[in-house]
Amino acid sequence: MNVETFKYDNRIVRAFAIATVIWGIVGMLVGLLAAVQLFYPDANLNFQFITFGRIRPLHTNAVIFAFVGNGMFMGIYYSLQRLCKARLFSDFISWFHFWGWQSIIVAAAATLPLGYTTSKEYAELEWPIKIAIAVVWVAFTVNLIGTILKRREKHMYVAIWFYLATALTVAVLHVTNSMTMPAGWFKSYSMYAGVQDALVQWWYGHNAVAFFLTTPYLGLMYYFLPKAANRPIFSYRLSIIHFWGLIFIYIWAGPHHLLYTALPDWAQSLGMVFSLMLIAPSWGGMLNGLLTLRGAWDKVRQDPVLKFMVVAVTAYGMATLEGPVMAIKTVNSLSHYTDWTIAHAHSGALGWNGFLTFSMLYFLFPRLYKTQLWSTKLANYHFWIGLLGMMFYIIPIYVAGITEGLMWKQFNKDGFLQYPNFLETIVQVVPMFRLRAIGGSLYIIGVFMMAYNLYRTAKAGEFEPDTEVQAPALEKTSSAVPHGKLSWHRMLEGKPIFFTVLAVVAILIGGIVEIIPMYLVKENVPTIASVHPYTPLEVLGRDIYIREGCLGCHSQMIRPFRSETERYGEYSKAGEFVYDHPFLWGSERKGPDLAREGGKYPAAWHYNHMDDPRSTSPGSIMPRYSWLLTQKMEMDSLPWRLSALRRVGVPYPAGYENGPAQKDLRAQAEKIVADLKLGAVNAEPDKDIIALIAYLQRLGTDIKNAPVTTAAK
Amino acid sequence: MEQKVICGIEGVGIYGVISILIFFVFFTGAFLWVLSLKKNYLEHMEDLPLDDSEKPAADKNQSA
Numbered sequence: 215m216n217v218e219t220f221k222y223d224n225r226i227v228r229a230f231a232i233a234t235v236i237w238g239i240v241g242m243l244v245g246l247l248a249a250v251q252l253f254y255p256d257a258n259l260n261f262q263f264i265t266f267g268r269i270r271p272l273h274t275n276a277v278i279f280a281f282v283g284n285g286m287f288m289g290i291y292y293s294l295q296r297l298c299k300a301r302l303f304s305d306f307i308s309w310f311h312f313w314g315w316q317s318i319i320v321a322a323a324a325t326l327p328l329g330y331t332t333s334k335e336y337a338e339l340e341w342p343i344k345i346a347i348a349v350v351w352v353a354f355t356v357n358l359i360g361t362i363l364k365r366r367e368k369h370m371y372v373a374i375w376f377y378l379a380t381a382l383t384v385a386v387l388h389v390t391n392s393m394t395m396p397a398g399w400f401k402s403y404s405m406y407a408g409v410q411d412a413l414v415q416w417w418y419g420h421n422a423v424a425f426f427l428t429t430p431y432l433g434l435m436y437y438f439l440p441k442a443a444n445r446p447i448f449s450y451r452l453s454i455i456h457f458w459g460l461i462f463i464y465i466w467a468g469p470h471h472l473l474y475t476a477l478p479d480w481a482q483s484l485g486m487v488f489s490l491m492l493i494a495p496s497w498g499g500m501l502n503g504l505l506t507l508r509g510a511w512d513k514v515r516q517d518p519v520l521k522f523m524v525v526a527v528t529a530y531g532m533a534t535l536e537g538p539v540m541a542i543k544t545v546n547s548l549s550h551y552t553d554w555t556i557a558h559a560h561s562g563a564l565g566w567n568g569f570l571t572f573s574m575l576y577f578l579f580p581r582l583y584k585t586q587l588w589s590t591k592l593a594n595y596h597f598w599i600g601l602l603g604m605m606f607y608i609i610p611i612y613v614a615g616i617t618e619g620l621m622w623k624q625f626n627k628d629g630f631l632q633y634p635n636f637l638e639t640i641v642q643v644v645p646m647f648r649l650r651a652i653g654g655s656l657y658i659i660g661v662f663m664m665a666y667n668l669y670r671t672a673k674a675g676e677f678e679p680d681t682e683v684q685a686p687a688l689e690k691t692s693s694a695v696p697h698g699k700l701s702w703h704r705m706l707e708g709k710p711i712f713f714t715v716l717a718v719v720a721i722l723i724g725g726i727v728e729i730i731p732m733y734l735v736k737e738n739v740p741t742i743a744s745v746h747p748y749t750p751l752e753v754l755g756r757d758i759y760i761r762e763g764c765l766g767c768h769s770q771m772i773r774p775f776r777s778e779t780e781r782y783g784e785y786s787k788a789g790e791f792v793y794d795h796p797f798l799w800g801s802e803r804k805g806p807d808l809a810r811e812g813g814k815y816p817a818a819w820h821y822n823h824m825d826d827p828r829s830t831s832p833g834s835i836m837p838r839y840s841w842l843l844t845q846k847m848e849m850d851s852l853p854w855r856l857s858a859l860r861r862v863g864v865p866y867p868a869g870y871e872n873g874p875a876q877k878d879l880r881a882q883a884e885k886i887v888a889d890l891k892l893g894a895v896n897a898e899p900d901k902d903i904i905a906l907i908a909y910l911q912r913l914g915t916d917i918k919n920a921p922v923t924t925a926a927k
Numbered sequence: 928m929e930q931k932v933i934c935g936i937e938g939v940g941i942y943g944v945i946s947i948l949i950f951f952v953f954f955t956g957a958f959l960w961v962l963s964l965k966k967n968y969l970e971h972m973e974d975l976p977l978d979d980s981e982k983p984a985a986d987k988n989q990s991a
Contacts, residue, residue: 293976296976297975297976367975369975436976437976440973440976444977446973446977454960455957455958459954462953727946
């Protein structure tokens with residue numbers, strides 16, 4: 215037997231570990247700032263770059279792609295080398311991957327506060343950064359597959375299957391959802407419009423949760439949990455079913471984010487059924503994790519690593535039961551747009567991803583530095599304060615969410631809305647927002663304790679840059695298996711490329727079944743004759759709406775419930791969104807829906823409301839947008855914007871952007887200035903606020919002019 | 928609207944049958960496959976994360 219000596223690369227693991235801790239702290243602090251603004255809007259210091267609408271995407275991107283992303287790469291690069299008994303494929307690619315990923319994070323942190331955003335949730339970064347993400351992701355995938363190909367262990371442990379599925383599926387999702395038409399360096403318009411855009415976005419959004427936050431971490435669970443408990447996984451058979459069941463079913467469930475919207479009903483039902491089916495593989499995986507600890511629960515008492523893991527796996531189980539329940543249309547009619555969704559997301563993020571990351575960090579640092587953890591006691595304190603923080607975060611937000619849902623739907627005995635003013639419902643839950651910020655603070659204090667503990671551990675030990683090991687080279691043909699008895703399973707995992715192709719086919723089936731009819735739908739969205747493209751001024755106003763992240767709090771999608779049509783007006787139709795690149799339906803309501811906002815209030819109301827929301831709506835938690843009153847609108851880029859929109863299918867006449875558009879824009883702006891004068895407001899026609907008012911006054915008015923539709927009221 | 932879309936596809940009736948077949952075959956196949964796995968193979972796989980040729984000093988007693 216030819217025994218080879220080689221070295222595991224610990225430097226790259228340490229680099230990703232440090233990045234995980236740093237970005238974790240940054241991302242969570244940004245989240246805390248956003249949380250505080252929800253009960254104290256002035257916490258943005260009237261500074262546009264740190265206002266809720268802009269830092270909410272910064273928070274989500276930072277915790278998902280920076281904290282969990284780096285945590286994922288740390289765990290994968292550590293476990294992959296050991297499971298393959300091989301050093302990573304290429305040191306150069308490893309470091310290209312590391313610095314590339316950190317640069318993308320820095321670019322995100324710089325551009326999102328500046329308002330450069332596509333507005334599509336968890337895919338907000340503008341096109342140059344999206345291209346960079348694709349390049350770095352390919353580097354990661356090459357490193358992953360290259361390492362697998364040069365492995366010295368014949369079999370691929372199930373964790374590696376999860377890593378492979380992650381690498382490939384995220385690539386497919388990212389590319390499909392990033393199809394945009396650039397309109398300048400940091401502006402682009404989605405290729406898809408309205409309903410199609412919504413379907414692609416939530417096919418992506420849901421599967422980003424599945425294949426960025428779930429599958430890689432399940433792979434890590436299958437490695438680190440047995441490792442920390444020092445006993446094999448409960449059932450390897452179950453882990454195989456878990457894997458194939460999960461990747462086969464997950465990809466179909468995306469439309470559950472769009473229940474009761476203008477998305478066709480067949481797609482909604484598809485999403486709901488597959489979401490319910492997901493309970494089976496998810497709980498199979500959770501039980502597999504927890505049952506690994508059977509007979510070893512005494513270790514959980516002593517070892518903080520295992521404590522964190524037990525809570526992480528339990529949170530995974532809770533979130534994957536709750537998710538399918540929320541995907542049932544009846545439940546969703548109550549939960550959608552409320553803080554219930556936020557609570558659900560955070561039970562997964564804080565519990566599953568957060569705690570599993572912490573457990574890996576506590577596991578890895580002593581090993582990388584060849585020492586003991588500096589303080590087990592401090593780690594235990596971290597565990598308890600983290601758990602308490604999680605409870606203080608999640609429980610009040612559940613209460614808030616259900617309160618909102620019930621209040622929005624409540625009618626009085628005369629058949630009128632009990633709470634016709636949206637503000638009443640939000641003022642009611644503000645105390646819950648305060649409690650949530652306390653919970654978040656506790657959680658972050660725990661992370662600081664961990665950072666200090668890990669720092670002291672590193673100081674006390676000596677870093678081992680490479681671990682030297684020996685293993686026999688992998689023989690080309692196996693002598694253990696008699697000729698002709700090679701099962702197809704062994705062939706499958708013996709050929710990672712073939713395995714990869716099969717896994718991709720499994721995930722593509724779901725995607726194709728959803729997306730092909732989507733193109734058929736494109737031909738069949740009932741067109742509404744009175745729906746016209748946005749005017750140039752409205753295009754600029756819509757882009758301001760996107761820049762400021764208004765859809766972080768305001769939906770533009772009225773569901774067909776009496777409680778919604780009474781409050782907001784006629785429910786939204788698919789045909790109303792054919793010129794919406796991107797769609798702006800939103801996913802939460804911290805403020806009222808705006809789909810029929812046009813004409814509800816005079817222009818001057820909007821002007822005063824943007825200057826100080828509390829002057830028109832006492833108790834409002836909306837931040838002030840006073841900079842819109844003084845900033846000039848971006849006229850120079852108008853030709854770029856209009857021609858990009860034309861290229862994605864909006865029928866502006868040829869040459870419209872060179873002269874006629876500017877003329878139309880000025881005429882409409884002057885009209886709004888005149889409207890403002892009626893309300894005793896003097897404004898200049900070239901300011902941002904004029905464009906925004908034009909857009910808001912347009913919203914939902916198209917079908918009011920349509921002869922074929924009947925208005926609800 | 929969805930009826931228009933779905934009825935517009937030629938021979939749409941067969942799609943439902945195909946999808947149920949795909950799922951049935953897939954999950955039955957996966958189930959039979961894992962049942963057919965040999966015990967020594969499973970034991971080998973289960974031991975993979977635990978089988979470390981590196982033995983850092985702190986490895987065994989660190990978690991205690």
